[in-house]
Amino acid sequence: MSTNKTFCEECRKDVEYLTEVAELKGKLKGAEYKYIGKRAICTECGSEVYVAEIEDENLKALYDAYYKEK
Numbered sequence: 001m002s003t004n005k006t007f008c009e010e011c012r013k014d015v016e017y018l019t020e021v022a023e024l025k026g027k028l029k030g031a032e033y034k035y036i037g038k039r040a041i042c043t044e045c046g047s048e049v050y051v052a053e054i055e056d057e058n059l060k061a062l063y064d065a066y067y068k069e070k
Contacts, residue, residue: 008042008049016043019054026062035065 008015017040024037037058040051 004051006040006049006051008045008047010045010047011042015045015049017041017049017051018043024058024062026058026065028062028066031066033062033065033069035061037061 005014005016007013008017019038019040021036022039023034024039025032025034027033035058038054040049040054041047042049
């Protein structure tokens with residue numbers, strides 16, 4: 001796990017977050033796919049926070065899952 005900072009909408013301030021690996025689901029071209037991705041979790045309130053780099057990685061993993069099935 002790595003520690004960085006981002007804005008938390010629940011806390012309404014910049015907070016540190018932890019990344020965790022999780023099985024995620026995403027829809028692509030009308031079908032749902034499961035893939036291994038990452039989540040960013042606020043260390044203060046425990047809610048999921050948005051981190052652009054993590055979302056980019058997750059989108060790539062979703063497309064990889066799509067192409068693997070096709």
